[in-house]
Every structure is written in structure tokens, then in C-alpha cells.
Amino acid sequence: xxxxxxxxxxxxxxxxxxxxxxxxxxxxxxxxxxxxxxxxxxxxxxxxxxxxxxxxxxxxxxxxxxxxxxxxxxxxxxxxxxxxxxxxxxxxxxxxxxxxxxxxxxxxxxxxxxxxxxxxxxxxxxxxxxxxxxxxxxxxxxxxxxxxxxxxxxxxxxxxxxxxxxxxxxxxxxxxxxxxxxxxxxxxxxxxxxxxxxxxxxxxxxxxxxxxxxxxxxxxxxxxxxxxxxxxxxxxxxxxxxxxxxxxxxxxxxxxxxxxxxxxxxxxxxxxxxxxxxxxxxxxxxxxxxxxxxxxxxxxxxxxxxxxxxxxxxxxxxxxxxxxxxxxxxxxxxxxxxxxxxxxxxxxxxxxxxxxxxxxxxxxxxxxxxxxxxxxxxxxxxxxxxxxxxxxxxxxxxxxxxxxxxxxxxxxxxxxxxxxxxxxxxxxxxxxxxxxxxxxxxxxxxxxxxxxxxxxxxxxxxxxxxxxxxxxxxxxxxxxxxxxxxxxxxxxxxxxxxxxxxxxxxxxxxxxxxxxxxxxxxxxxxxxxxxxxxxxxxxxxxxxxxxxxxxxxxxxxxxxxxxxxxxxxxxxxxxxxxxxxxxxxxxxxxxxxxxxxxxxxxxxxxxxxxxxxxxxxxxxxxxxxxxxxxxxxxxxxxxxxxxxxxxxxxxxxxxxxxxxxxxxxxxxxxxxxxxxxxxxxxxxxxxxxx
Amino acid sequence: xxxxxxxxxxxxxxxxxxxxxxxxxxxxxxxxxxxxxxxxxxxxxxxxxxxxxxxxxxxxxxxxxxxxxxxxxxxxxxxxxxxxxxxxxxxxxxxxxxxxxxxxxxxxxxxxxxxxxxxxxxxxxxxxxxxxxxxxxxxxxxxxxxxxxxxxxxxxxxxxxxxxxxxxxxxxxxxxxxxxxxxxxxxxxxxxxxxxxxxxxxxxxxxxxxxxxxxxxxxxxxxxxxxxxxxxxxxxxxxxxxxxxxxxxxxxxxxxxxxxxxxxxxxxxxxxxxxxxxxx
Numbered sequence: 001x002x003x004x005x006x007x008x009x010x011x012x013x014x015x016x017x018x019x020x021x022x023x024x025x026x027x028x029x030x031x032x033x034x035x036x037x038x039x040x041x042x043x044x045x046x047x048x049x050x051x052x053x054x055x056x057x058x059x060x061x062x063x064x065x066x067x068x069x070x071x072x073x074x075x076x077x078x079x080x081x082x083x084x085x086x087x088x089x090x091x092x093x094x095x096x097x098x099x100x101x102x103x104x105x106x107x108x109x110x111x112x113x114x115x116x117x118x119x120x121x122x123x124x125x126x127x128x129x130x131x132x133x134x135x136x137x138x139x140x141x142x143x144x145x146x147x148x149x150x151x152x153x154x155x156x157x158x159x160x161x162x163x164x165x166x167x168x169x170x171x172x173x174x175x176x177x178x179x180x181x182x183x184x185x186x187x188x189x190x191x192x193x194x195x196x197x198x199x200x201x202x203x204x205x206x207x208x209x210x211x212x213x214x215x216x217x218x219x220x221x222x223x224x225x226x227x228x229x230x231x232x233x234x235x236x237x238x239x240x241x242x243x244x245x246x247x248x249x250x251x252x253x254x255x256x257x258x259x260x261x262x263x264x265x266x267x268x269x270x271x272x273x274x275x276x277x278x279x280x281x282x283x284x285x286x287x288x289x290x291x292x293x294x295x296x297x298x299x300x301x302x303x304x305x306x307x308x309x310x311x312x313x314x315x316x317x318x319x320x321x322x323x324x325x326x327x328x329x330x331x332x333x334x335x336x337x338x339x340x341x342x343x344x345x346x347x348x349x350x351x352x353x354x355x356x357x358x359x360x361x362x363x364x365x366x367x368x369x370x371x372x373x374x375x376x377x378x379x380x381x382x383x384x385x386x387x388x389x390x391x392x393x394x395x396x397x398x399x400x401x402x403x404x405x406x407x408x409x410x411x412x413x414x415x416x417x418x419x420x421x422x423x424x425x426x427x428x429x430x431x432x433x434x435x436x437x438x439x440x441x442x443x444x445x446x447x448x449x450x451x452x453x454x455x456x457x458x459x460x461x462x463x464x465x466x467x468x469x470x471x472x473x474x475x476x477x478x479x480x481x482x483x484x485x486x487x488x489x490x491x492x493x494x495x496x497x498x499x500x501x502x503x504x505x506x507x508x509x510x511x512x513x514x515x516x517x518x519x520x521x522x523x524x525x526x527x528x529x530x531x532x533x534x535x536x537x538x539x540x541x542x543x544x545x546x547x548x549x550x551x552x553x554x555x556x557x558x559x560x561x562x563x564x565x566x567x568x569x570x571x572x573x574x575x576x577x578x579x580x581x582x583x584x585x586x587x588x589x590x591x592x593x594x595x596x597x598x599x600x601x602x603x604x605x606x607x608x609x610x611x612x613x614x615x616x617x618x619x620x621x622x623x624x625x626x627x628x629x630x631x632x633x634x635x636x637x638x639x640x641x642x643x644x645x646x647x648x649x650x651x652x653x654x655x656x657x658x659x660x661x662x663x664x665x666x667x668x669x670x671x672x673x674x675x676x677x678x679x680x681x682x683x684x685x686x687x688x689x690x
Numbered sequence: 691x692x693x694x695x696x697x698x699x700x701x702x703x704x705x706x707x708x709x710x711x712x713x714x715x716x717x718x719x720x721x722x723x724x725x726x727x728x729x730x731x732x733x734x735x736x737x738x739x740x741x742x743x744x745x746x747x748x749x750x751x752x753x754x755x756x757x758x759x760x761x762x763x764x765x766x767x768x769x770x771x772x773x774x775x776x777x778x779x780x781x782x783x784x785x786x787x788x789x790x791x792x793x794x795x796x797x798x799x800x801x802x803x804x805x806x807x808x809x810x811x812x813x814x815x816x817x818x819x820x821x822x823x824x825x826x827x828x829x830x831x832x833x834x835x836x837x838x839x840x841x842x843x844x845x846x847x848x849x850x851x852x853x854x855x856x857x858x859x860x861x862x863x864x865x866x867x868x869x870x871x872x873x874x875x876x877x878x879x880x881x882x883x884x885x886x887x888x889x890x891x892x893x894x895x896x897x898x899x900x901x902x903x904x905x906x907x908x909x910x911x912x913x914x915x916x917x918x919x920x921x922x923x924x925x926x927x928x929x930x931x932x933x934x935x936x937x938x939x940x941x942x943x944x945x946x947x948x949x950x951x952x953x954x955x956x957x958x959x960x961x962x963x964x965x966x967x968x969x970x
Contacts, residue, residue, distance in 0.1 A: 035728060101731035246729050561954050562870050602873050604943065613941040618878055626874040679871075682947040689950075 003465040003645050006582060009457045010471065011450055021210045023182045024401045029242040031170075031602025034061075035104050036231055036243070037094040037111060038253070040085035041174070042120035042321040042610040046084050046093070052110040058103065061233040062094035067199035072192060073221045074636025076631040078287035078324070080197060086115075087286035089319050089610045090253040091240055092225075093565045097233050097241050105524035116626035119611055120321030124283040125261045133293040134299060138373055139310030144275045146267040154264065154339035155387050156677040158605035158612070159257035159294045161328055162622055163451075167254055168244035169223060170422035171230030177204045178225045178234070183212045184487035185219045187447050187479050190369055191417035193224035200230050208379070208480040212451040214483070216595070219396040219451070220491050221290050224257050224489065225396040230392045233496040251620060252612045255326030258282035258294060261518050262339035268538050269382055271351050273362065275310035278302050280336055285324035294325075296420055298332025300443045300543040303371040304340045305382055305412040306362035311371055321610050327491065329592075333415060335601060341411040341660035346673060353558040354385060355410055355664070356395065363412075381638055382412060383414075385551040385573045392632055393571040405558045407669025410424040412551050413657035417649030418494040421534035424545070430498060430526040434463065437519055442510075444476040444503065447485040454584035455495050461581055462500050462644045466507035467514060485523070495651030497546070497640070502526060529642050531598070545583055546640050549575040549651045552659035554629070558669045563688075565601050567629040567662055576634070576638040577648035585650055589633050592654025598622045600659035651665040693738040700747050702826070703740065710828040710848035712740040716763055717794040720803050721788070744795070745786065751775060754860070760855040761796065762798030765771065769797060778886060779857065782813045788876035798852040801834065804823040806841050807878045807942075808870065812902030813943035815910045818857040826847045831856070833838070842905040860896075863889040866959050872942065879903045880943040883954045885959045894919050899927075899956055902936045904948045924960045928953050948965050 003009075014020040037060075039046075051060060056579040061085035063069045069074040082091045093113070098104050122127055169182030178200055180190055187207040194205045207227075226243055233241040245254070260282045265455025267275035280299055285290035299315040323391040348358035363382040370376055389395070389410070402408055405474065418424050433445035442463060450456040460474040477483075487499050513520050534541040569594050579585035604619045605614045614620040663674045672687040695712065706712055712956050713735070715721060725733040741759040742748060749765040751788065752776050758775060768865075769775065769783035770792065781857040786809050787795060800810045800819065814834040822835055824856040834855075837845050846852070866885040871877030882902040897918055914930035917923070933954060937945045 033730075041771055105727055105731055246726075498880070545941055560950050561958055564867070566868065566874075602943075604872065621872045621877060624873060624875045681870075681951070682944045684949060685947050689946075 002463050009454050010460055014219045022213060023210045024163055024244055025168060028170060028267035030239045032097045032099055032237055032239050033101050034095040034097040034230060034241050034243040036092045039089060039093055039097055041080060041115050041117050042089045043087060044115045045116040047114040047116055050108060050112040058107055059237050060096055061236055065232045065236050066197055069198050070197060070388055071225045072196035073224060073289050073290045074293060078289060087140055094230050095233050095433055096286060097237060097641040099146040099277045101126045107660040110124045110671055115173060121232040122610055124318035124320050125281045134315040135297055136372060137312045138371055141310050141312050142276050144267055144310050146269045146274055148268040150266040150268060150350060150600060152264055152343055152346060154262045154675050156260045156338055158259055158337045159328060159603055160251055160605060160620055161215055161216035161218030163214030165244045166247060167226060169226045169230050170240055170242045172240040173234040178231055179206045180309055181208050182198055183219055184209050185215045185449055185491060187481050188486045188487055190224050190227045191481050192650035193228055194231055197228045206482045209449045209478040212449055214345060215451040216329045218255060218331055220327035222326060227689050244585060249617045252615045255324055256330040258325040260303050260335035262336060264339055264343040266347060267568040276308050279314045280634050281316045281318055283322055283325060285320060285322050287324055289324060290326050294332040294368050297337040298373055298419060300335055301414055301416060302336045302340060304337055305364060305414055307364045307368050322607055323612060330652050331657050336658045337656055342663055345664040359412060360386060366666045372543045373540050376667045378546055378640060379638055381636055382549060384636055385549060385575060386635060388573045389551040392634060398645045405560050405669055408553060408555050409664030409668055410553045411657040414547045414549055415649055415653035415656060417497045417546050417548060419492055420543055421536055422528060422532060424498060424526055425528035428488040428552055430487045430502060432487045432499060432502040432524050433485055434503060434510055434522045436510060439612055441473050442474055444474060445484045446499055447479045448487055448499050449490045450478060457584055458496050458580045459500055459503055463503050463507045466504055466615060467511055496647050496651055497643045500644040500647060501642060503518050546648050548653045550653050550657045551655045552657040552661040554665040554666040556662060556669055563684045565666060567597055570629045571632045574635040575638045576650040577638055577643050579635060580647050581672060588650050590631060592630060593631055593658055594623050596655040596658025600662035604680060606679055692735050695740045696744060700745060702846060703742060704826040706740050706853060708849045711738055713737040714851050715739050715741050715800045716743055716796040719791050756859055758857040760797050762796060762852050762854055764797045766792035766795050771774050778862060781867050782809050797855055802844060802846060803854050804842050804844050805960055806906050807900060807903045809879055809882055811959050812884045812900040812908040814884055815908040816898045816900035817857050822853045822856060823850045824853040827880050838907055868955050880946045883952055883955045887963055901952050904935055904952055909934050915953040924957055928957055
């Protein structure tokens with residue numbers, strides 16, 4: 001086959017006809033169910049826990065049952081079970097496990113916990129309670145000559161991933177060996193967390209992904225916590241233990257997108273931007289987890305698509321007693337780039353420029369120095385994208401049609417593919433294997449998971465295209481750490497570009513041996529492209545090895561009476577290098593627009609005393625099909641030479657630009673300033689009445 | 691263990707509930723969610739349950755000269771598709787929940803549940819709707835307004851059930867309905883406005899305005915309605931309604947938004963009449 005062939009998803013049929021087995025469908029002998037005993041307070045000491053008489057067939061698993069009571073993510077600050085002290089409402093204290101769910105519930109009703117409650121911290125952004133800080137500069141702001149400063153603050157709220165399949169894992173310990181099955185993005189993250197927490201040897205731990213019904217980052221680090229819990233439980237009981245969250249539990253107690261506050265200051269001289277300053281803060285919740293990495297992705301691309309000569313950027317993660325926040329499609333960029341793009345629109349308005357034309361002179365080009373003082377290595381076609389967007393949308397005519405209560409807004413967004421800086425080479429060190437068996441079928445052996453994003457289709461297609469064979473000769477099972485090497489986590493829009501790139505090279509090496517009758521295995525290791533230079537200490541150099549780009553235009557209407565917002569149209573142009581599969585890419589685009597639209601104007605999520613208030617499908621309102629705009633999308637071709645067939649990142653990019661475009665369209669329609677996401681009718685009213 | 695009963699007739703049902711210990715289960719769209727504990731475990735029903743959805747006598751919409759009669763187990767879907775009912779009654783039902791809910795949820799259930807966001811309540815307040823309650827030895831008819839006592843509170847007695855809704859027929863010249871939620875479908879109301887008016891001999895005869903989900907109970911002020919017919923003073927009417935609003939901020943919306951915007955809508959509807967716009 002050819003990479004340009006139009007195909008159907010390779011996992012489509014089994015997911016539609018119901019033969020795909022999710023963790024809840026898989027049967028285990030002597031299965032025990034686990035249910036989490038959670039803290040009822042946000043902060044304080046646990047004085048005592050009074051358990052009722054424990055029936056013979058029930059187990060309580062808590063901190064005492066762990067070998068090391070730490071969940072190893074990047075940091076190890078989160079305990080597997082709270083040990084005498086709790087830091088957020090809902091923090092796991094113990095797992096109650098047994099074979100009869102009703103008995104577990106009855107037992108749990110009679111557990112009494114006495115606390116010595118302390119005052120929790122629920123606001124962030126003030127000086128105290130700092131978890132981590134990052135800072136970098138470019139040029140020189142100190143001696144800058146300017147005639148004006150334009151300063152604004154922006155904030156964003158929580159967002160929930162709302163994958164269709166809830167969090168769920170099974171731990172099965174027998175004969176000294178532990179197997180974890182379940183819904184996950186990163187089998188080796190889980191394996192590494194278990195090596196740390198169980199005291200078992202590497203070769204006695206095995207992690208097997210089952211079909212995963214959506215993740216969006218929500219199954220990046222969080223399943224490591226659950227895996228440590230079911231491992232401890234299974235090792236105590238000696239039987240498989242299953243932990244599957246209920247929907248409300250999943251919405252309220254698993255990781256969310258970080259709420260953020262950003263201060264943006266622009267220094268102007270003769271109506272030109274000569275320098276910018278950013279102060280970005282996020283609410284990490286009580287444990288750092290991945291938050292400092294989220295912070296970095298947020299701040300490293302803070303100048304977006306623009307060349308800014310003088311720059312100071314500061315980022316802070318704050319410790320609070322709110323829910324633990326973590327990975328979510330976009331990973332810090334939706335927050336910072338909302339602030340930047342909104343600021344650019346407001347600046348254009350303030351200076352009396354058209355928002356599109358205002359941006360153009362600042363568009364970065366190949367050879368320019370990035371915010372982190374690296375050199376943009378590849379061709380950048382932002383001008384071409386801007387032209388295409390304006391042409392598709394009929395920009396000039398559209399602008400004339402806008403009147404009161406109708407508005408347009410635009411955004412230009414970069415998204416770096418793969419891990420930040422030299423992370424791919426220094427931390428991840430991907431390995432992939434390609435095996436030709438004696439029947440001449442090709443096995444893809446990687447730890448990348450299919451979670452609905454299309455990894456199996458795209459990676460299979462890349463290999464089949466290089467080998468010029470039919471796609472049904474490719475075998476790509478769900479990863480099992482016993483069988484596949486560590487090709488890294490399924491995150492950071494890296495699967496197609498990095499893992500696909502390695503498979504592409506492996507397939508090229510295999511191609512000449514396709515006629516041979518013996519089994520052949522090819523191993524390919526990640527090598528960092530020569531141009532990537534990175535100093536992690538000072539956040540200096542090439543923050544990403546390549547960037548994908550989007551240009552988005554939103555058209556909105558606001559109801560004059562009710563101030564309800566309707567997004568009528570989204571026009572979007574993408575540069576993802578080369579899309580590997582048209583249908584899969586369009587799927588990412590439509591999904592990204594839906595999730596971005598939710599983030600922009602529907603998905604209000606707030607806490608009360610540290611507890612999420614929007615805890616169900618009826619109160620946490622993701623878009624329905626009726627809320628979706630007409631979507632007009634296109635892409636330009638701009639092959640990246642290190643990517644397979646020229647591919648770059650695609651998954652996260654499609655979400656990030658939607659919210660700033662919609663927010664500025666509402667500004668345009670209502671002649672007010674939008675500084676907060678999501679944009680709601682309530683906030684518009686408040687703004688109008690001020 | 692709780693006891694579950696499934697009578698086939700109203701008489702059987704009346705016998706069962708006369709013991710006073712049964713909870714009535716119609717569509718169950720609210721109860722099944724509220725009683726959930728853990729997927730795969732029992733639901734938290736502490737009282738005995740009597741299912742009524744299977745009783746054919748309790749379904750259907752009929753009319754006589756003066757009233758529409760809607761039996762308690764009539765689903766929202768039946769309301770939506772009714773050939774008997776006027777559009778002003780059908781529309782609010784068409785916008786409730788989503789198709790799956792509307793196929794199961796019942797007219798009686800929405801009233802007895804008495805949620806603040808129940809969209810049928812402002813409609814029934816505006817139409818002076820009544821309900822027929824039955825127990826083994828007696829029946830009584832109450833207005834919906836008298837029946838609903840507060841959020842999740844009604845005047846129902848242990849051995850009674852809501853048999854049917856009775857809606858008086860009136861000459862409606864025009865109506866308007868607006869439901870506002872945080873998205874366009876499958877959503878609970880931030881608030882809703884029901885507006886009806888009648889003309890007699892080219893003169894405004896009556897208006898009816900009822901606003902749901904702002905307060906715990908729908909807001910309707912008959913006195914202000916009568917005053918408006920006399921003096922056509924929009925401002926005075928709005929002031930009277932505003933005085934009755936006592937909402938709070940909650941996770942769905944704010945007090946400010948609900949009150950300000952619902953009144954803007956009422957103002958718009960009243961102004962339309964005064965401008966002589968007609969809409970059937």
C-alpha cells in the first residue's frame with residue numbers, strides 16, 4: 001500500500017461490533033473488587049480510623065501494605081495511600097476489597113474517621129505555597145527603550161478529559177509475579193512506578209494494556225497511582241483485584257487541566273512590540289506530579305508564532321488543597337496560548353490594527369531565534385497559512401458582515417512535537433522493534449497504545465507503506481511490557497512523529513529481507529537530530545525539535561437577550577508536516593475542535609472547599625452535536641525531514657487554537673474584553689453591567 | 691431485602707400503596723440515578739418499591755370540553771408527539787432531557803419529583819394546571835401550585851399517588867417559551883420562561899407569565915398580570931416579578947444572570963404585544 005491511500009481504521013470493526021475487550025469486560029478467576037476509602041476533609045491529620053469488625057472475606061489495604069508508599073511519576077511526592085495526613089478532599093486512604101460489592105458498601109458505611117482538621121489553601125497565585133519556579137530571558141528588557149506598556153491578566157479554569165471509558169485497572173499477583181492489566185497511556189510509566197513501590201524485581205512485573213476508551217492525558221500519570229494500589233491489594237490478598245471508578249468518582253477525583261493565571265506585559269515603541277514579559281501560574285493541587293513539566297511546556301512556547309526580541313518569562317506551580325491536576329491534551333499550552341492570543345487581539349484592537357495583519361510582521365521564520373534562544377530549523381509557512389485561512393473564510397467580506405452580536409476571532413498556534421528539549425534523548429530513549437515472522441507477517445513491537453487517537457492505524461500504515469505490503473499483514477497487539485521494548489509513553493503528540501519515525505527506519509532496514517523465510521527482528525534506537533541543542537538548567541536552546549502550526553478563525557453569534565453564545569463556523573488551516581492518514585487526521589481535527597470549544601465556552605468546572613462541583617454529565621457540559629459549528633478545515637504540506645514521510649505532531653495542536661479564536665470572536669461581537677475561560681453568558685453579562 | 695411490586699391495575703396499585711410503605715417508581719430516570727451507590731452493586735433503595743409504568747390505565751392523553759387529561763405515566767415523548775395537545779404544552783416537553791430520557795420519563799414523575807429545574811412546573815403554573823391524587827378511599831384535586839411545597843417537597847401523602855394532570859383549556863392567542871441552559875441540547879435549565887396571552891375583541895384579555903428554576907418554585911404573580919392588562923406598564927410588571935426573585939448562585943448559573951436575563955425575556959415578550967406583533 002501507499003501512505004496516501006485512504007483506509008478505514010484498523011481497530012474500527014472490533015470497537016463497533018463489541019468484540020473489543022475493555023478492562024471491565026475481561027474475566028478473572030477469583031476476582032476481588034476494590035473501592036476507595038477517601039478523605040472527607042481537605043487538609044489535616046487523621047487521628048484514628050475506626051473500622052467495624054472485618055469479615056473474613058474483606059480486606060483493608062492501606063499505607064502499611066505498601067513496600068514504599070510513593071507513586072513514582074517524575075517526582076515521588078504523592079503517597080499511594082494517605083498515611084496519617086490528608087492533603088485534599090477525596091484523597092485515597094485505603095482500598096476496601098472483597099468479592100461482594102454490596103458487602104463492601106455495607107462495611108464502608110460504618111467506617112468512622114476522626115480528623116484534626118486544618119485550614120486548606122484553595123486559592124493560588126499569591127506569593128506563598130510555591131512548588132516550583134521556572135524562569136528564562138531573551139535579549140534585554142532592562143535597557144529596553146519603549147514608549148508604552150500594555151498590560152493585561154488572564155485566567156482559565158479546570159477542564160476534565162471526560163474519556164468515555166473510566167479509569168480502570170486489575171492487579172494480579174501470583175507465584176511471585178505481578179501483572180497489571182487495564183486502561184492506560186503509558187505501560188512503562190506504570191511498570192517503573194511498580195518497581196519503585198512494590199520492591200519486586202523488574203522481571204517479575206508485567207504491564208498489559210487492555211483496550212483504552214479515550215484518555216486525553218488523563219491516563220498518562222494517574223493510572224500509576226491506581227496500579228500501585230491494586231498491586232498492594234493483590235499482593236496482600238493473593239487474588240486479582242479490580243479497581244474501576246464510577247463516573248462521578250472519575251470526574252471528581254482524577255487529574256484535571258490546571259487552572260491558570262497569566263500576566264502579560266507588552267512593551268511598545270512606535271506601535272511596535274519591542275519586548276514582552278509573562279508571569280504564568282498554575283494550581284498544581286497538593287502534589288507536584290507532572291505539574292512542573294506542564295508548566296515548562298506552557299512557558300516555553302509562550303511567544304507562540306511570533307518573533308519577540310526581548311523577553312522575560314516566569315512560571316510558577318502553586319501548592320493547594322484542591323484536586324491534583326495533571327496531564328491533558330495541550331499540556332500547559334492551552335492556558336498560556338489563550339493568554340498570548342487574547343493579548344495579541346486586544347493589542348491589535350488597542351492600536352487600531354486588523355488582528356490578522358497585526359500578527360504577520362511578527363511571524364517566525366526559519367533561522368529566527370526562538371523564545372528560548374534556539375534556532376528554528378525548519379521551513380515555517382505561517383504567511384501561507386494566514387493567506388489560506390483568509391481565502392477560505394472570505395476574511396475581508398466576513399469582517400464587513402460582522403455587526404453587533406456577531407463577531408470573528410483568530411488565533412495562530414505552534415505546538416512542539418515530542419518531549420521538551422532533549423527529553424527524547426535524555427529521558428525517554430525510545431526503542432522500537434519490528435519483527436517479520438516465518439509467515440511473512442510483520443509485528444509492530446512498541447509500547448505506544450491505541451486509545452482512540454488512531455495510533456494502530458497510523459503506525460501500521462507507515463510500516464505497510466515502507467514495505468509496500470497490505471495493511472492486514474501488520475500485527476500490532478496492545479502492548480505487553482514482557483513483549484515490547486520501551487518506546488516511551490503515548491503522550492506529547494510524539495507517537496506518529498517519534499515512534500512512527502523509528503518504525504519507518506526499522507521498516508526500511510527490513511525491506512531488503514522481506515523475501516527471506518526466517519524470522520527477522522529489527523531494533524531501532526532513538527537518535528537526537530544533530531541540530532537539537534538544549535540546556536535544561538537554563539531552559540535554553542531548541543525547546544522542541546519541530547513545531548506544528550494552526551491558524552483558526554471562529555465566527556460566533558451572541559443572542560442579544562440571553563447572551564447565549566453560538567459558534568457558527570470554525571475555519572482552520574494546519575501544518576502537521578504530512579498527515580499520515582487523512583481520515584485519522586480529520587478525526588483529530590474534529591475532536592480537537594469539539595474539546596477546544598468545550599474549553600472555550602461550555603465546560604465550567606469549579607470547586608467548593610476543594611471539591612469539584614460539576615460532577616456528572618448533566619452538570620459538566622461538554623458540547624453535544626447541536627453545539628458544534630460548521631467546520632471548514634484544510635492543511636498545507638510541509639514535510640519534516642526527521643518525521644516518517646514528513647509527519648510532525650498533530651494530536652494536541654488541534655485543540656489549542658480553538659478557545660482563543662472563540663474568545664476573541666466574542667470580544668469582537670460584544671465589544672468587551674474577555675480575560676477568562678470559559679467564556680460564559682454569565683461573565684458577559686457581568687462585563688456588560690460594569 | 692426490599693419488596694418490589696408490579697400491579698397491573700390501578701385498583702391493585704391502590705391496595706398496595708394503602709399500606710403506606712411503598713415508594714412509587716414510574717420512569718425511574720431520576721430515582722435510578724439518585725439511588726446509585728457503585729456500578730454493579732445494589733441501588734440504595736431503603737423503602738419497598740411499586741412499579742407503575744406497566745399499568746396501561748395510567749397512560750394517555752384525552753380531552754373533554756373544558757380540560758386536557760394527562761395520565762401520570764404518559765411519557766415526555768407521548769407529550770411531544772400528541773395530536774390532542776396544543777403546541778404551547780408540547781414544546782417544553784420536547785426540550786426536556788434527551789430522547790432517551792424523554793422516552794422513559796413521565797409527566798407525573800416530573801411533578802412529584804418537584805425539582806427546582808423541572809421544566810413542566812412553570813408550564814403547569816402558567817396554565818393553572820391541576821392534579822388528581824388518588825388513594826384507596828378518596829380522591830382529591832389540587833392545583834399544581836398548591837401541591838408543590840418546595841424543592842423536592844410536595845403535599846403527597848403516603849398512601850396516595852398522582853393519577854393525572856388536568857389542564858384547563860383557555861383561548862390562547864399567542865405563546866412564547868424560552869429555555870436557557872448552558873448548551874443547546876440535553877441540558878437542565880438555568881431558567882425557563884412560559885408566556886401566554888389572550889385577546890378578546892381586539893383587546894388584551896389576559897397574560898400569563900411563569901418563570902422556572904430561578905427560585906425553588908416557579909415564579910408567577912397573578913395580581914401583576916391583571917395590573918398589566920389594565921395599565922400596560924411593562925416596568926411595573928417587571929418590578930413586581932423582580933421582587934419575588936430570591937435565587938442564589940449555584941453551579942449552573944448565577945442569581946444575577948437568571949434574574950436579569952429572564953426579566954429581559956419577559957420584557958421582550960410584553961413589548962411585542964404592545965407593538966402589536968402577533969405570533970400564534
